[in-house]
Amino acid sequence: DIQMTQSPSSVSASVGDRVTITCRASRDINFSLAWYQQKPGKAPKLLISTTFNLQNGVPPRFSGSGSGTDYSLTISSLQPEDFATYYCQQAFTFPLTFGGGTNLEIK
Amino acid sequence: EVELVESGGDLVQPGGSLRLSCAASGFTVTNHWMYWFRQVPGKGLVWVSRIDSLGTDTGYADSVKGRYTISRDSAQNTLYLQMNGLRVEDTGVYYCGRDAGFCSISSCRRQGYFPDYWGQGTLVTVSP
Numbered sequence: 001d002i003q004m005t006q007s008p009s010s011v012s013a014s015v016g017d018r019v020t021i022t023c024r025a026s027r028d029i030n031f032s033l034a035w036y037q038q039k040p041g042k043a044p045k046l047l048i049s050t051t052f053n054l055q056n057g058v059p060p061r062f063s064g065s066g067s068g069t070d071y072s073l074t075i076s077s078l079q080p081e082d083f084a085t086y087y088c089q090q091a092f093t094f095p096l097t098f099g100g101g102t103n104l105e106i107k
Numbered sequence: 108e109v110e111l112v113e114s115g116g117d118l119v120q121p122g123g124s125l126r127l128s129c130a131a132s133g134f135t136v137t138n139h140w141m142y143w144f145r146q147v148p149g150k151g152l153v154w155v156s157r158i159d160s161l162g163t164d165t166g167y168a169d170s171v172k173g174r175y176t177i178s179r180d181s182a183q184n185t186l187y188l189q190m191n192g193l194r195v196e197d198t199g200v201y202y203c204g205r206d207a208g209f210c211s212i213s214s215c216r217r218q219g220y221f222p223d224y225w226g227q228g229t230l231v232t233v234s235p
Contacts, residue, residue, distance in 0.1 A: 034219070042227075043226060043228055046222065055223070068149050088194070091221040095168050096220055
């Protein structure tokens with residue numbers, strides 16, 4: 001199985017800050033990486049697919065990058081609605097596996 | 108508009124059974140692979156099972172293999188998860204998800220395996 005190591009597990013930031021979350025796969029996943037946002041009591045929401053592709057309706061302050069085993073999600077200027085938990089998921093092979101999550105909190 | 112609505116979660120004793128349903132609307136399940144995921148409240152996401160667009164090829168996490176069965180009813184446009192031999196560690200919110208790829212009768216267009224839509228989840232609690 002491909003292990004996904006996500007960091008940090010928690011981060012405190014302020015509105016307007018730039019935040020980067022990273023995800024490392026245990027082997028090359030060939031850009032097959034998705035990012036989700038989850039708010040308490042809600043289902044995950046797909047933000048970015050295939051490393052870079054922003055989903056319809058997702059604000060452009062979200063961006064994804066990476067290759068090989070190392071990937072990142074950047075929020076360029078945090079807005080109040082961005083405080084949530086974020087997960088990466090390798091979409092390369094089964095079993096599908098997720099990072100442990102990053103809890104983005106208001107400072 | 109794409110919508111997934113899960114149901115069937117309940118409190119059950121260890122060794123018991125449940126069947127979860129996921130009613131799909133706004134698309135046809137015969138054009139997409141479908142998934143089940145589990146999340147213990149406050150914890151991370153775990154992939155549980157998948158079924159292909161033809162309804163013939165299935166896959167399971169090792170932790171549920173031999174106990175769970177994924178299926179779908181194309182006429183009802185509904186996905187199911189039959190859960191037998193339930194264990195305390197099966198407890199969690201179960202989400203169904205639609206794979207982002209699109210499948211015709213002969214092939215699928217995809218860029219990886221990931222859900223683009225999720226249901227709201229249904230809670231399964233396994234406890235003595």
